[in-house]
Amino acid sequence: xxxxxxxxxxxxxxxxxxxxxxxxxxxxxxxxxxxxxxxxxxxxxxxxxxxxxxxxxxxxxxxxxxxxxxxxxxxxxxxxxxxxxxxxxxxxxxxxxxxxxxxxxxxxxxxxxxxxxxxxxxxxxxxxxxxxxxxxxxxxxxxxxxxxxxxxxxxxxxxxxxxxxxxxxxxxxxxxxxxxxxxxxxxxxxxxxxxxxxxxxxxxxxxxxxxxxxxxxxxxxxxxxxxxxxxxxxxxxxxxxxxxxxxxxxxxxxxxxxxxxxxxxxxxxxxxxxxxxxxxxxxxxxxxxxxxxxxxxxxxxxxxxxxxxxxxxxxxxxxxxxxxxxxxxxxxxxxxxxxxxxxxxxxxxxxxxxxxxxxxxxxxxxxxxxxxxxxxxxxxxxxxxxxxxxxxxxxxxxxxxxxxxxxxxxxxxxxxxxxxxxxxxxxxxxxxxxxxxxxxxxxxxxxxxxxxxxxxxxxxxxxxxxxxxxxxxxxxxxxxxxxxxxxxxxxxxxxxxxxxxxxxxxxxxxxxxxxxxxxxxxxxxxxxxxxxxxxxxxxxxxxxxx
Amino acid sequence: xxxxxxxxxxxxxxxxxxxxxxxxxxxxxxxxxxxxxxxxxxxxxxxxxxxxxxxxxxxxxxxxxxxxxxxxxxxxxxxxxxxxxxxxxxxxxxxxxxxxxxxxxxxxxxxxxxxxxxxxxxxxxxxxxxxxxxxxxxxxxxxxxxxxxxxxxxxxxxxxxxxxxxxxxxxxxxxxxxxxxxxxxxxxxxxxxxxxxxxxxxxxxxxxxxxxxxxxxxxx
Numbered sequence: 148x149x150x151x152x153x154x155x156x157x158x159x160x161x162x163x164x165x166x167x168x169x170x171x172x173x174x175x176x177x178x179x180x181x182x183x184x185x186x187x188x189x190x191x192x193x194x195x196x197x198x199x200x201x202x203x204x205x206x207x208x209x210x211x212x213x214x215x216x217x218x219x220x221x222x223x224x225x226x227x228x229x230x231x232x233x234x235x236x237x238x239x240x241x242x243x244x245x246x247x248x249x250x251x252x253x254x255x256x257x258x259x260x261x262x263x264x265x266x267x268x269x270x271x272x273x274x275x276x277x278x279x280x281x282x283x284x285x286x287x288x289x290x291x292x293x294x295x296x297x298x299x300x301x302x303x304x305x306x307x308x309x310x311x312x313x314x315x316x317x318x319x320x321x322x323x324x325x326x327x328x329x330x331x332x333x334x335x336x337x338x339x340x341x342x343x344x345x346x347x348x349x350x351x352x353x354x355x356x357x358x359x360x361x362x363x364x365x366x367x368x369x370x371x372x373x374x375x376x377x378x379x380x381x382x383x384x385x386x387x388x389x390x391x392x393x394x395x396x397x398x399x400x401x402x403x404x405x406x407x408x409x410x411x412x413x414x415x416x417x418x419x420x421x422x423x424x425x426x427x428x429x430x431x432x433x434x435x436x437x438x439x440x441x442x443x444x445x446x447x448x449x450x451x452x453x454x455x456x457x458x459x460x461x462x463x464x465x466x467x468x469x470x471x472x473x474x475x476x477x478x479x480x481x482x483x484x485x486x487x488x489x490x491x492x493x494x495x496x497x498x499x500x501x502x503x504x505x506x507x508x509x510x511x512x513x514x515x516x517x518x519x520x521x522x523x524x525x526x527x528x529x530x531x532x533x534x535x536x537x538x539x540x541x542x543x544x545x546x547x548x549x550x551x552x553x554x555x556x557x558x559x560x561x562x563x564x565x566x567x568x569x570x571x572x573x574x575x576x577x578x579x580x581x582x583x584x585x586x587x588x589x590x591x592x593x594x595x596x597x598x599x600x601x602x603x604x605x606x607x608x609x610x611x612x613x614x615x616x617x618x619x620x621x622x623x624x625x626x627x628x629x630x631x632x633x634x635x636x637x638x639x640x641x642x643x644x645x646x647x648x649x650x651x652x653x654x655x656x657x658x659x660x661x662x663x664x665x666x667x668x669x670x671x672x673x674x675x676x677x678x679x680x681x682x683x684x685x686x687x688x689x690x691x692x693x
Numbered sequence: 694x695x696x697x698x699x700x701x702x703x704x705x706x707x708x709x710x711x712x713x714x715x716x717x718x719x720x721x722x723x724x725x726x727x728x729x730x731x732x733x734x735x736x737x738x739x740x741x742x743x744x745x746x747x748x749x750x751x752x753x754x755x756x757x758x759x760x761x762x763x764x765x766x767x768x769x770x771x772x773x774x775x776x777x778x779x780x781x782x783x784x785x786x787x788x789x790x791x792x793x794x795x796x797x798x799x800x801x802x803x804x805x806x807x808x809x810x811x812x813x814x815x816x817x818x819x820x821x822x823x824x825x826x827x828x829x830x831x832x833x834x835x836x837x838x839x840x841x842x843x844x845x846x847x848x849x850x851x852x853x854x855x856x857x858x859x860x861x862x863x864x865x866x867x868x869x870x871x872x873x874x875x876x877x878x879x880x881x882x883x884x885x886x887x888x889x890x891x892x893x894x895x896x897x898x899x900x901x902x903x904x905x906x907x908x909x910x911x912x913x
Contacts, residue, residue: 685725
């Protein structure tokens with residue numbers, strides 16, 4: 148009976164490790180026993196009795212296992228425990244190294260381990276109805292990067308950029324832009340890329356190109372309209388919605404030579420975070436010189452930013468958000484790993500490069516999200532990241548592709564059901580790319596997608612948009628999307644203020660303008676489909692002369 | 694703010710856009726064409742069902758079914774809809790022609806407005822701008838060209854064709870052309886606009902309708 152309880156407990160510990168998303172090789176017997184020891188749980192104990200206790204490896208952990216789980220590990224198994232279980236546990240935030248004395252030398256005989264707070268909190272819920280939530284919470288907190296922050300680009304005012312003479316757009320979290328071909332949708336996306344390049348001190352041909360801007364001679368990048376004198380600068384104002392309220396930044400950029408495509412662009416910027424710099428700077432220097440102190444530059448900068456009332460974090464945060472922005476415009480060959488990377492964007496290239504590497508680096512929390520992708524394709528059994536490219540040696544891809552991404556098909560013979568990214572259908576690659584872009588901690592927080600419908604079935608578009616709108620909230624992303632497919636609109640809930648639809652159009656002078664589509668509250672029950680309204684012409688955003 | 698336009702033809706919409714723009718300062722892009730439009734796809738067209746969904750029939754049909762009207766009015770900036778009718782075919786729709794006296798134009802306009810509200814089965818008159826042209830809308834354009842009352846012009850289109858220097862049957866109405874030939878409604882001084890309005894009662898009634906509904910809305 149005792150032996151049965153021991154085996155049952157070990158199986159449960161293995162299930163916990165599996166549910167935590169640890170790799171298969173971290174669900175073995177030694178790992179399970181280590182988890183039980185660190186939880187101080189004997190074979191007959193209930194999981195809610197698990198408690199955190201610092202334990203030294205040989206003295207505490209192995210003794211606990213030998214005593215209560217009838218094992219017979221000798222002292223020379225120490226290294227196995229350390230390598231097989233404890234180090235990966237620490238790496239995966241299941242356990243913490245030396246919590247009682249973080250300064251201990253790595254070779255100290257007092258080296259000890261304890262379960263992490265997030266692990267013990269979850270483990271105590273095993274075998275209860277809260278287990279699923281507990282696991283999700285564990286995975287969320289497992290990596291600090293999983294935590295999201297809710298700073299959003301609240302508005303953008305664009306002046307004198309390409310076809311946009313002046314336009315202000317109040318953005319939501321998930322924004323879809325529709326309009327006739329040539330109405331200026333992409334110019335809106337590009338204006339954000341221009342300010343992103345300016346913020347990253349990367350306002351060069353390469354800097355703009357790598358963010359997805361179609362570069363032309365400066366006199367074509369500046370607005371040019373009949374009957375008006377061309378202004379020689381582009382002005383873009385952005386406002387970020389932060390916990391401290393709105394933070395704005397006004398940036399002017401101007402080319403040194405309007406007729407030279409490779410010319411240098413110069414920047415003038417005024418932002419809320421920088422606006423009080425001069426008085427504060429004078430005060431700080433005066434204090435240092437009066438007190439005869441030596442100037443600590445870092446301390447001075449921090450003091451400066453704190454005194455501006457916005458704090459260094461906000462300034463840094465929005466600069467990072469803008470500078471990482473890019474316009475994704477997928478190309479199936481890039482997704483298949485056939486076309487070499489054409490953009491400097493990491494981890495995902497603007498045309499779809501790098502999807503395989505990004506997916507292979509997903510943590511359990513991200514993997515859980517990605518698993519939902521399987522519902523989009525009836526035939527899909529699973530997504531395989533073949534990090535070592537072993538499948539190539541098995542002849543599973545012809546070899547032109549560098550992608551290590553594979554899919555298994557549920558309808559094909561089990562021994563013969565693996566398709567490489569090079570051979571799979573293009574729809575799944577596009578869907579997987581978008582999901583990864585929204586799920587990943589490593590992808591930009593703010594980005595644009597041009598023509599999201601490419602290669603996708605209309606019904607799939609609708610469902611995908613619903614999923615992406617949800618993901619944008621849960622993963623802290625802000626997206627600006629263009630489409631020509633009405634089905635995309637049917638995935639939007641326009642009664643949710645986070646999800647916004649804009650019609651882009653040219654006014655009678657040819658200036659690009661943007662209008663948000665909102666519905667009156669008293670029409671909430673109307674049984675209309677937004678896709679049909681668009682097709683009928685009731686929303687605008689379609690050619691009117693035929 | 695946007696104004697939806699339900700017109701019998703694209704060229705009629707152009708005239709309506711110029712008149713309202715001139716009065717309110719709205720841009721052409723603030724107008725949303727709702728009707729006419731192609732009702733059928735290319736397959737239907739190949740099967741002989743390719744007619745444009747326009748004219749009186751389409752307007753009547755839309756008023757009764759309210760597809761485009763509800764689409765448009767359900768949007769936050771969908772504030773007004775201009776509905777156009779030429780009275781030339783009104784008899785076919787059960788509208789008795791009033792006596793041709795001094796009030797003829799006004800009486801016929803009211804009869805048609807009542808008919809429209811009947812079809813709609815709801816009084817939406819506060820958001821509708823009634824562009825009721827006695828006989829044809831071409832008569833409204835004639836006010837820009839000749840100094841005479843165009844209300845009773847027998848065949849306004851033919852006269853317009855003649856006055857614009859087209860050979861008989863060569864004036865082919867389309868949106869761009871009519872936008873151009875009725876441009877004065879948008880660009881002329883209020884003094885001149887008054888003159889044009891005095892040359893056609895139904896034009897004046899439409900103008901006043903817009904003035905009483907849209908202008909206060911814009912000023913709020």
